[in-house]
Amino acid sequence: MANHPSAxxxxxxxxTRTDRNRAAKSALRSTVKKARAAIAAGTDAVxxxxxxxxAEKALAKAASKGIIHPRTAARQTSRIAKALAKSAKA
Numbered sequence: 001m002a003n004h005p006s007a008x009x010x011x012x013x014x015x016t017r018t019d020r021n022r023a024a025k026s027a028l029r030s031t032v033k034k035a036r037a038a039i040a041a042g043t044d045a046v047x048x049x050x051x052x053x054x055a056e057k058a059l060a061k062a063a064s065k066g067i068i069h070p071r072t073a074a075r076q077t078s079r080i081a082k083a084l085a086k087s088a089k090a
Contacts, residue, residue, distance in 0.1 A: 024067050031058045032076060039083045042090070052084045 002008040035055035038048040056077050063073035 021067050024062060024065070028058050028062045028067070031055050032080070035080055036083070039080070039087050042087050045088060048084060048087060052080050055080055 002011050032055045035048075035051035038044070038051040042048070059068070059073040059077050062068045063070040
């Protein structure tokens, strides 16, 4: 329990940021999951490509805002691009 006004304020800020980051991370996971599902389905190349682009954009935005680590974003982006290229080749 916070005993000073500044500590109480920091606690309120922490709660706000945690809620915001949790919502953003959940949306990010959903976007990435949809992109991977579209690539795995392999039916519509346009849908897979647009899903991949949306996921890459969301990953870059989350990394820039500090929601996820930049290397995590780069790794996931790379894997999505690699899977997209592999599905396009097949």
